[in-house]
Amino acid sequence: MSHAxxxxxxxxxxxxxxDLGKALALTFxxxxxxxxxxxxxxxxxxxPYPRYRGHHFLKxxxxxxxxxxxxxxxxxxxxxxxxxxxxxxxxxxxxxxxKFEIDTARCLFCGLCEDACPADAIALxxxxxxxxxxxxxxxxxxxxxxxxxxxxxxxxxxxxxRLSTEKDxxxxxxxxxxxxxxxxxxxx
Amino acid sequence: xxLIVALGLIVFKVAFLIAILLLLPLPxxxxxxxxAGHIQxxxxxxxxxWHGLLQxxxxxxxxxxxxxxxxxxxxxxxxxxxxxxxxAPPFVVFVxxxxxxxxxxxxxxxxxxxxxxxxxxxxxxxxxxxEVYGVIFGGWAANSKYAVLGSLRTCAQMISYEIPMGFAxxxxxxLAQSMSLLEIVRAQADVWNIVYQxxxxxxxxxxxxxxxxxIPFDLAEAEGDLGAGFHTEYSGIRFAFFMVSEYAIMLxxxxxxxxxxxxxxxxxxLPLPPLLWFALKVAFFIYVFIWFRFTFPRYRYDQxxxxxxxxxxxxxMANIIITGVLLGATAAP
Numbered sequence: 001m002s003h004a005x006x007x008x009x010x011x012x013x014x015x016x017x018x019d020l021g022k023a024l025a026l027t028f029x030x031x032x033x034x035x036x037x038x039x040x041x042x043x044x045x046x047x048p049y050p051r052y053r054g055h056h057f058l059k060x061x062x063x064x065x066x067x068x069x070x071x072x073x074x075x076x077x078x079x080x081x082x083x084x085x086x087x088x089x090x091x092x093x094x095x096x097x098x099k100f101e102i103d104t105a106r107c108l109f110c111g112l113c114e115d116a117c118p119a120d121a122i123a124l125x126x127x128x129x130x131x132x133x134x135x136x137x138x139x140x141x142x143x144x145x146x147x148x149x150x151x152x153x154x155x156x157x158x159x160x161x162r163l164s165t166e167k168d169x170x171x172x173x174x175x176x177x178x179x180x181x182x183x184x185x186x187x188x
Numbered sequence: 189x190x191l192i193v194a195l196g197l198i199v200f201k202v203a204f205l206i207a208i209l210l211l212l213p214l215p216x217x218x219x220x221x222x223x224a225g226h227i228q229x230x231x232x233x234x235x236x237x238w239h240g241l242l243q244x245x246x247x248x249x250x251x252x253x254x255x256x257x258x259x260x261x262x263x264x265x266x267x268x269x270x271x272x273x274x275x276a277p278p279f280v281v282f283v284x285x286x287x288x289x290x291x292x293x294x295x296x297x298x299x300x301x302x303x304x305x306x307x308x309x310x311x312x313x314x315x316x317x318x319e320v321y322g323v324i325f326g327g328w329a330a331n332s333k334y335a336v337l338g339s340l341r342t343c344a345q346m347i348s349y350e351i352p353m354g355f356a357x358x359x360x361x362x363l364a365q366s367m368s369l370l371e372i373v374r375a376q377a378d379v380w381n382i383v384y385q386x387x388x389x390x391x392x393x394x395x396x397x398x399x400x401x402x403i404p405f406d407l408a409e410a411e412g413d414l415g416a417g418f419h420t421e422y423s424g425i426r427f428a429f430f431m432v433s434e435y436a437i438m439l440x441x442x443x444x445x446x447x448x449x450x451x452x453x454x455x456x457x458l459p460l461p462p463l464l465w466f467a468l469k470v471a472f473f474i475y476v477f478i479w480f481r482f483t484f485p486r487y488r489y490d491q492x493x494x495x496x497x498x499x500x501x502x503x504x505m506a507n508i509i510i511t512g513v514l515l516g517a518t519a520a521p
């Protein structure tokens with residue numbers, strides 16, 4: 001009996017476009033909800049988590065010397081063949097890279113070089129802004145890689161951004177680890 | 189002397205109207221994109237000007253400077269004629285549309301309409317029918333399958349929806365005892381027609397959505413399945429003509445809904461100036477059009493036909509009969 005009553009109610013609802021009204025109410029509600037757009041690069045930008053695989057950098061040991069032993073394992077494991085290492089022997093008799101170039105135009109940021117490195121010399125950091133007018137600029141050499149900032153302690157936040165990214169942008173995040181992606185999504 | 193002043197006034201009014209109709213798509217496209225963005229939890233245009241306010245200007249410049257491309261196998265004459273045929277009728281129609289009674293400027297009473305035709309409603313429907321030719325010619329002349337499909341759909345859609353649309357207003361004409369839009373608004377001074385003609389409004393509004401080729405009835409230019417339909421092959425300023433025409437028709441349908449069913453410039457509760465009341469109502473219906481666009485999906489072709497012939501046409505006819513019977517019953521002593 002109540003089942004039939006429900007069906008009659010549904011039919012009456014359809015006759016007066018209750019379903020269309022519901023849809024309109026939903027979109028109207030969404031119109032006044034906060035938008036999820038991140039206004040990059042005008043106003044804000046996303047600072048990734050520390051585990052993010054962004055820019056490459058080479059590490060130094062405690063004495064300030066490059067950690068890399070130029071074993072070329074990273075070059076071997078690289079799936080897109082974008083690392084070029086040429087070793088030499090320095091004055092202490094250690095094997096070091098004379099040339100260490102990463103073609104970031106070809107790199108797919110898989111992080112396998114970081115995993116393969118036996119000397120813990122190469123790692124991937126937080127920066128992701130690699131745009132350039134020339135693909136030649138995207139080939140990064142040894143000294144540049146050494147000068148890059150290392151792993152960040154914090155991340156996972158929205159920070160203020162500016163249009164110019166010529167200098168390295170490194171902003172300490174205020175909202176640490178744990179950006180709530182569902183913050184702006186309207187719950188119904 | 190009198191004649192020259194009157195003529196000058198008409199020329200001024202027409203020029204003013206054309207300027208407004210040509211400029212109105214600029215804020216309307218901005219509004220449409222903004223509303224679309226916010227309904228989809230985006231922001232819409234933000235980068236050109238304050239909150240993207242100058243975006244339509246940038247788009248206009250882009251359209252003006254784009255290559256005006258004509259396909260190799262196109263019928264060049266019809267291809268060039270179509271955008272003009274699509275653009276002119278919505279502009280012509282506004283000659284018969286009143287925006288208010290009078291305003292006094294510098295002591296002189298100026299009427300807020302170009303002409304007070306006694307068959308204004310008939311004129312509106314007759315002229316707006318011509319707009320379809322622009323769409324059909326445009327699709328045919330481009331010599332493209334998508335465009336022809338879009339044109340054919342438009343053809344069928346216009347025929348199906350023009351009839352219930354025409355029938356829907358008969359109830360209003362019966363109530364006002366006049367086809368003059370001015371008289372129809374005056375007849376609604378006390379009670380708006382929406383109270384007497386809810387079914388008529390419904391039929392008119394749905395048919396108007398189809399007439400303006402807005403979602404959920406935008407089969408002629410279904411982006412998803414026809415890649416823009418009849419104006420697939422158009423670019424640059426000719427494409428802009430179609431867009432302006434589309435927005436002018438959207439405005440026209442909103443204006444007609446307000447005049448026929450929502451009391452025109454008659455206000456309720458708030459003692460605002462009549463012109464402002466009119467503008468507010470029209471703005472509301474334009475918002476509803478945009479709101480509908482980003483809420484509903486597109487109807488399938490057979491559903492479109494079924495709605496037109498099986499729902500709207502009987503409804504509008506029943507509306508005429510019931511209105512007539514009730515009018516006769518109340519008029520009888």
